[in-house]
Amino acid sequence: MFTVLAGGVGAARFLRGLTRAVDPRQVAAIVNVGDDLHRFGLRICPDLDSITYWLGGVVHPEQQWGRADERFTVSEELARFGHDPWFTLGDRDLALHLHRTLRLREGVPLSAVTAEVTRAFGLDLRLLPATDDEVETRILTQDGRDLHFQEYWVRERAAPEVAHVRLAGADTARPAPGVIEAILDADAVILAPSNPVVSIDTILDVPGVREAIAGTPAPVIGVSPIVGGKVVRGMAHRLLPAVGAEVTAAGVAAYYGDLLDGWLIDTQDEDQAPQVERGGVRCRVTDTMMDDPEVATALARTCLDLAEELGR
Ligand code: FO1
Numbered sequence: 001m002f003t004v005l006a007g008g009v010g011a012a013r014f015l016r017g018l019t020r021a022v023d024p025r026q027v028a029a030i031v032n033v034g035d036d037l038h039r040f041g042l043r044i045c046p047d048l049d050s051i052t053y054w055l056g057g058v059v060h061p062e063q064q065w066g067r068a069d070e071r072f073t074v075s076e077e078l079a080r081f082g083h084d085p086w087f088t089l090g091d092r093d094l095a096l097h098l099h100r101t102l103r104l105r106e107g108v109p110l111s112a113v114t115a116e117v118t119r120a121f122g123l124d125l126r127l128l129p130a131t132d133d134e135v136e137t138r139i140l141t142q143d144g145r146d147l148h149f150q151e152y153w154v155r156e157r158a159a160p161e162v163a164h165v166r167l168a169g170a171d172t173a174r175p176a177p178g179v180i181e182a183i184l185d186a187d188a189v190i191l192a193p194s195n196p197v198v199s200i201d202t203i204l205d206v207p208g209v210r211e212a213i214a215g216t217p218a219p220v221i222g223v224s225p226i227v228g229g230k231v232v233r234g235m236a237h238r239l240l241p242a243v244g245a246e247v248t249a250a251g252v253a254a255y256y257g258d259l260l261d262g263w264l265i266d267t268q269d270e271d272q273a274p275q276v277e278r279g280g281v282r283c284r285v286t287d288t289m290m291d292d293p294e295v296a297t298a299l300a301r302t303c304l305d306l307a308e309e310l311g312r
Contacts, residue, residue, distance in 0.1 A: 002304065003186040003218075004029045007199025008047045009064045009233055010225055010290075011192035012054035015125065017296025018190075019055065021304065024124035028182040030209075032194070033110070033129045034137035034167050034202035037150050039087055040078075042097040043104055046150075047199065048114055048127055049096060056121035064233075067092040086155045111176040130203040132176045135169040137198050149198055158235035162242040165197050167205045175208050183212040188307035191222035191260075193232065193288065196252050197239040204259075213259050219310040221262040221303045223288060224249040228268040232289070250275040253283075262306045264288060264299070282310060 002022060004015060006029040019027055035046040046065060053059035053067060060066045070090035079085055089097070096117065103113045109132040118127050137149035141160035152158060167173075183189055194200055204210040213220060226249050231237045237247045245255035249265040250272040256263075260281045265272060266288040276283035284306050290296040 001182065001186050002027050002188050002190065003182040004190045004192050005194070005200055005203050005213075006030065006047065006051060006192045007032045007194030008035070008050040009054070011047070011194045011199070012051045012059070012064075013290040013296050014190075014192045014223065014300065015051060015055060016293055017290060017298070018300035018303075019125055020293065020297045021300040027125040028128055028178070028186075029125060029192075030128050030130055030179050030182060030203055032199045032202050033131060034135055034198060035149055036134070036136070037087070037148055039089065039097075040083075042094070042101045043110075044087075044089075044097050045100070045110070045114075045129070048117075048129060049093070051127060052117060052121050052123065055123050055125070058121070066090055087150055109176070111178070126178070126182075128179050128182060129176045130179060130209065131173040131206045133169060133173040135167050135173050135202070135206070137202050138166050138168050140164040140166070153235060158238050162239055165201075165239060165242060167202045170205045170207070173206050175206050175212075179206075180208055180212045183209070183216050183218075186216060186218040187311070188304060189213060189216055189218050189220045190303050190307075191220070191256065193223040193225040195225060195231075195234050195236045195239065196245065196255055197236065197243055200256075201243075210259070219261045219307040220259055221264065221307050221310075222253065222256055222260050223264045223299065223303065224252055224266065224269070226252055226269075227266040227288060248272060250279075253281055254279055261310050262303075264303060264306070282306065 032047045050065045060068050075085045110129045139147045139152040140163045142163045249269040253263040253276045262282045264284050270285040273283040286302045
């Protein structure tokens with residue numbers, strides 16, 4: 001079994017490659033739920049939904065979140081009543097939030113609802129929320145505001161300087177069913193090229209997860225989300241300094257520290273390979289720009305080859 005710690009778009013692209021490289025039924029993705037928020041009483045899970053839409057072949061191609069062939073009739077009508085559509089919800093997307101919220105209200109845990117949703121989109125891999133409990137990534141800005149991650153990212157366009165990032169609710173959150181087993185029983189654990197601070201840390205911060213990663217007999221391989229000193233997508237370059245990490249491929253490996261056995265970096269960063277290896281982490285240099293599914297498949301295979309090499 002191959003277990004992937006996953007955030008949103010970068011993880012979805014990687015998982016598209018991994019589920020082409022191996023049988024999807026051998027893949028479990030442990031997905032960040034710190035981005036989740038409530039709007040109009042509905043529970044919205046952006047990272048679970050981005051991966052589902054991506055792998056289900058229905059993601060909005062330019063946005064890379066939300067649905068393709070989408071309409072915003074409900075959102076337009078809500079504006080009539082004065083609701084500010086700062087977090088845009090399309091009509092098709094709303095159907096998923098209505099279903100999920102209904103099932104949660106019926107007492108079905110998020111992990112079970114997620115299994116229903118992935119089945120409905122014809123996906124064979126397992127998507128596991130990091131926790132079934134409600135947690136929330138909060139961004140504390142240097143000018144003293146305490147923002148929900150989505151307020152920071154979508155409404156404020158990641159403009160404010162960040163003082164601190166925390167996962168509210170982490171102290172009482174429990175790993176969702178299957179999460180710890182997926183880590184301990186894996187043949188390889190992979191940290192997808194997701195945002196280290198608001199996608200990967202927010203999975204590791206669920207009590208028990210970091211210990212399971214540190215303790216698993218499986219090799220732990222990461223893929224750098226930073227290429228050529230820049231983020232491929234999103235705002236990791238704004239958050240890494242707030243946690244004292246360099247915005248480089250080697251800097252993120254150092255940030256993950258002892259969790260890593262192997263680290264994949266892009267060919268643009270091959271001069272950083274010796275620095276990664278000096279940190280005791282086996283480094284592989286390869287093409288990590290996954291615009292083409294073939295690249296994502298080759299990248300996934302390189303991860304598994306390195307895991308096998310380290311596992312011997
Ligand atoms: N991102 C935006 O930049 N603007 C939006 O209005 C927006 C709405 C939205 C609705 C549902 C959803 O699942 C994701 C949405 N996103 C939006 C993307 C979201 O902020 C990101 O997918 C993650 O939370 C960060 O990776």
